[in-house]
Amino acid sequence: MTETKEFLYPEKSLSKASAGDRVACELRMRIISGVIESGTILSENKLAADFAVSRSPIREALKILASENIIRLERMGAVVSGLTEKEIHEIYDVRLLIETFVFERLIKMETKQLSRELSKILEMMKVAIKYRDADEFALQDVLFHETIIRSINHSHMLMIWDNLKPVMECLILLSMRLRIKEEYEDFTRVIRNHEIYIEAIESKDRELMLESLHLNFDDVQVQGTVDDLWMSQQMLAKGAVQEND
Amino acid sequence: MTETKEFLYPEKSLSKASAGDRVACELRMRIISGVIESGTILSENKLAADFAVSRSPIREALKILASENIIRLERMGAVVSGLTEKEIHEIYDVRLLIETFVFERLIKMETKQLSRELSKILEMMKVAIKYRDADEFALQDVLFHETIIRSINHSHMLMIWDNLKPVMECLILLSMRLRIKEEYEDFTRVIRNHEIYIEAIESKDRELMLESLHLNFDDVQVQGTVDDLWMSQQMLAKGAVQEND
DNA sequence: CTTATAATACTTGTATACAAGTATCCTTGT
């Protein structure tokens, strides 16, 4: 069938990961990128054969993917849900919810060390751009936001993030890979948004924070992901799709 | 060792559940109730022997519990984190976050059918009280809130709820079991709070909603759970505990 | 008596085997 021999997920990231995690990451990328179409029914045995592992890691991966709501575990087979446009907006909702909550905590905290960490990550992102490393850039971008969330030491907010993160990571990875080729100057704007984010944290300026948050979303998420990526998913996957619901 | 032969989790609820789910539910109850102390190291093999199942369902259960943050999967063994008072407050935070978000959506929606469903659940709760069925009451209470969350059709809010729900369920179960014996009149107050909740939804009254939400939390959650339950956990588990950090 | 090294008894992760259940398809009877 689909002999997709090359892996979509950056292999360096899962050097010490288990087979289950590797499969989960790769399947996630294929599903979100559209390589595996929505509606496809995944069989444990078939996946095990495809990935050349046993059913145990496959089951583990499917459980993970199901908890992220990109597949549904039914009686017979796991059916791929993919990401509808609606879901991407929902992710937007959740990020907004989390990050505004986090910021409310941040303004009551000492944030010197945090802003140092963030600055470091930002430097890394700049280097990644310099060397046209979209994956590295995306991963650092994710890390940037995770670092912020971690800083308030709220285990349940972190839980929510942990659930969201893999999908976010996929979206950003795909988005950045696309844009690094042509829309190069986008990246400097993304960097600038992150700088504003840091400034907002340092000055504990609620207004500035919200502004940068929205800039960040509007830029990276909506404009980038929803539109470009959404198209690209279809482009990459096949030629054209008709999908009007 | 600990020959806890009786099960804490209501067995009727997991009639069609898999062994893994059963183990997860039971372990969750034991951990949250304090029967299994925080810090305990759980071994897959030992658990498999205790529950008379193989390691496969145990692994599944541990994965679930880890995703709920009540255990940590480390190199050697799964260490029990339990629920600190801080964590219970964090759960409070998340519920507040979710339910206020949900309400904002609700006021833009048709809620006639929802309030009918909620009324039905409320009737069930009253019956449960009448027959002194704490478990049934607790389960319906959880269902009440889940129904509200489901009504806005936001899959990611539902995801967050799905993560939170098992722990919430445990907390409410334990709390209700304790209070149904003595603090009987508490239940009528809980019922009243839920009625206010429904009224708020019907009238789409933001103020009333927030009030009932806080009442609900303050009553069931904080006063009930954090104080009573917290003590009871310790009482139930052993005689006395010294724990001052 | 202390320290270093090796053996042992754990641990997890993966593979494989088996049982029970369900959909599909083919056969058979009308």
Place this chain on the structure above:
DNA sequence: ACAAGGATACTTGTATACAAGTATTATAAG
């Protein structure tokens, strides 16, 4: 030709087996 029922080829869930790695313990040497 068509409907009904049974065989077959799937599916999941669970059990067991195996491999690789880690901590602990015991033993032996200094």
